[in-house]
Amino acid sequence: MSSLTFESAGVYHRRAVVRRQYQAHQKVATKQNVTAAAVALIDASTARRQAEADVASKSKRSLAILTSAIFALHAYGYYWISQPGNKEALAKFSPMTIEIAPPPPVEKPKPPEPKLVKVVPQKALPIPDHVPVVNTPAETVSSSANTVAVAVAPPPAPPAPPPAPEPVTEPRGFAGYKNNPAPNYPAVAQRRGLEGTVVLRVKVLATGFPDDVQVSKSSGHIVLDEAAIKAVLSWTFDPAKRGKTPIDGVVSVPIIFKI
Incomplete structure (x- = not known):
């Protein structure tokens, strides 16, 4: 069994002092880390709020521009309809x-008009020098022995006109x-x-x-x-x-x- 000497008691004391210093240093470092994280969170929240404010401002400006454009279109439409010539143009529109x-x-x-057929009368044929003698039955012969019959061709009949089409x-x-x-x-x-x-x-x-x-x-x-x-x-x-x-x-x- 070893006895506790003065030197060993001093070492133990120094170790306890170092341990307490290390723990104090760790607490300070932890506080600094927590403070840095809190500052980062605050900065991020501030940036987010600023971005939201910028978006809301842009939305308000866009809404104001759109509202102004709608009012301008309505005013132009009213002015266009009020013109007499445009009212007549609108009146021409009708439903489908x-x-x-x-x-x-x-x-x-x-x-169709009936075609006229021109009939040309036949000229009398000249009696030839040598007239043929036609033998006729005894009952048709006259008492004169010198009577002869002359054969004369009859004139052709005119062609009948074509029937009118229906x-x-x-x-x-x-x-x-x-x-x-x-x-x-x-x-x-x-x-x-x-x-x-x-x-x-x-x-x-x-x-x-x-x-x-x-x-x-x-x-x-x-x-x-x-x-x-x-x-x-x-x-x-x-x-x-x-x-x-x-x-x-x-x-x-x-x-x-x-x-």
Whole structure:
């Protein structure tokens, strides 16, 4: 068992002093670190608030500019509408309508004028020097023994004039005629503002029903052409006639699509 000497007691005391100094130094360092972190947090919070204030200021300026532009547009619109010429232009606008152009009037063909055939009278044939003697039955011979019969060719009959051809009328039919439905204006064409006039060439049978429908003149938009063809295929027409007899015929049907 060793005894505690004065020297060993001094070392222990010095160690305790160093330990207390180290602990005090650690506390000071910890306080400094905490202070630096708090300052950094305060600086970050201050920067964030400043950025939010800048954004709010920019938003207010943008809102003020937008409000001024809206008021300026309203003022210009009111001034434009107040002009007399612009009011007349606005009055010309009308709601969307589909106009179906009626077919052109059918002109009745004029009956052809009869051709005049000029008949040239035949000149009398000269009697030849040597007249042939025709033997006739005894009952037709006159009492004179010197009587002879002369053969004369009759004049040709004039040709009969050709019969006048019967007048031919074209087929007739349009929207609303015999309950024919008007074409549907396609919704996609309405949204895009598509307009145009399509002319259809329709072959109508003697029964009055369309046999073939073709585009003679396009509206410039396939969707409008197809809508017109679909509608006309369900129509009923008055067939073409030769005199009073129904026959097959062809007619042009114009259809106008207008918004």
